[in-house]
Amino acid sequence: MDKSTTSHLDVVLKSFTFEESEGTQESLTVSIPEVLDPQYGMYVWPSAVVLAQYVWTHRGELVDKTVLELGAGVSLPGVVAARCGSSVILSDSARLPLSMENCRRSCAANGLEGVRVLGLTWGEISPDLVFVPALDVILGSDVFYEPEDFEDVIVSVAFLLKKSPKAEFWTTYQERSADWSIEALLHKWKLQCVSVPLPSFNANVAQLAGSTLPGRHTVQMLIISLGK
Numbered sequence: 153m154d155k156s157t158t159s160h161l162d163v164v165l166k167s168f169t170f171e172e173s174e175g176t177q178e179s180l181t182v183s184i185p186e187v188l189d190p191q192y193g194m195y196v197w198p199s200a201v202v203l204a205q206y207v208w209t210h211r212g213e214l215v216d217k218t219v220l221e222l223g224a225g226v227s228l229p230g231v232v233a234a235r236c237g238s239s240v241i242l243s244d245s246a247r248l249p250l251s252m253e254n255c256r257r258s259c260a261a262n263g264l265e266g267v268r269v270l271g272l273t274w275g276e277i278s279p280d281l282v283f284v285p286a287l288d289v290i291l292g293s294d295v296f297y298e299p300e301d302f303e304d305v306i307v308s309v310a311f312l313l314k315k316s317p318k319a320e321f322w323t324t325y326q327e328r329s330a331d332w333s334i335e336a337l338l339h340k341w342k343l344q345c346v347s348v349p350l351p352s353f354n355a356n357v358a359q360l361a362g363s364t365l366p367g368r369h370t371v372q373m374l375i376i377s378l379g380k
């Protein structure tokens with residue numbers, strides 16, 4: 153772990169290495185800067201490692217595809233997609249400029265130039281959202297963590313999927329309460345979803361990509377698309 157102090161923030165670089173489970177020796181290491189100042193604390197969440205593993209496993213489908221990450225924070229899944237050849241746009245709340253700064257810092261740490269960072273606040277149909285180009289994949293890790301925001305997230309996703317009807321929303325979330333559900337909201341916004349079992353992409357482990365973050369957390373993965 154490298155520790156560096158920028159002009160006003162204490163930043164630690166965390167490395168994640170994604171490998172083939174069998175066969176080839178292919179691997180990818182990315183570095184994600186985490187801000188240590190608790191006031192601005194922004195770090196990789198367990199769900200992000202799982203989603204990044206899914207991106208890595210499906211990297212062959214993502215070359216030259218346009219990928220947008222919502223609520224990206226330090227942007228591990230988006231950075232992995234960009235390193236695997238996708239044209240990536242990162243986004244976080246327009247009201248949280250420090251989160252957007254985290255997106256930019258993660259790009260810089262991985263030598264990624266030309267990755268756009270947008271302020272997309274969930275539920276707001278802003279000019280930046282309206283002018284997002286046609287997408288193939290939308291990523292969102294741990295964006296379903298505050299029940300009062302669930303519908304706003306889904307409104308943004310539904311808007312983007314209507315603009316890019318073939319796109320899919322790949323999302324992971326940490327199970328924090330047994331009684332929350334997005335099922336009714338998906339129905340309301342005419343979306344459908346399938347659950348992706350973690351063993352299908354070797355993510356059902358406590359240690360992933362060299363990180364112990366998944367640990368004992370229960371993380372789920374869904375693919376959401378426009379309803380038929």
Ligand SMILES: C[S@@+](CC[C@H](N)C(=O)[O-])C[C@H]1O[C@@H](n2cnc3c(N)ncnc32)[C@H](O)[C@@H]1O
Nearest residue numbers: 196197200223224225244245251273274293294
């Ligand atoms: C639990 S963190 C997950 C961060 C990152 N996706 C990960 O998994 O490591 C939630 C993220 O959503 C962003 N966020 C919170 N409220 C938001 C909103 N209303 N619109 C857009 N992004 C928001 C936060 O800034 C933060 O980056």
